[in-house]
């Protein structure tokens with residue numbers, strides 16, 4: 364079972380967001396080859412399952428989840444992220460380079 368934990372909000376950098384933390388683990392893959400079965404392992408990265416909105420800045424559970432899933436990093440530049448936060452009506456307390 365994943366452990367319940369309190370994490371830092373990626374949008375306002377304050378602790379208080381409830382999440383389940385699933386640690387990284389090795390996943391076995393078995394492939395059939397002529398000489399028998401071959402098992403290889405790949406590492407599954409740890410994952411945070413966000414359970415609550417941020418009580419400090421009001422960031423939504425889904426947005427925090429998206430951030431932890433790497434969607435914000437890949438899709439948005441820092442400026443676009445700030446624009447996104449403005450649209451969500453959040454107070455702008457971010458310092459450059461913090462997220």
Ligand SMILES: [Zn+2]
Nearest residue numbers: 372375417420
């Ligand atoms: Zn927050």
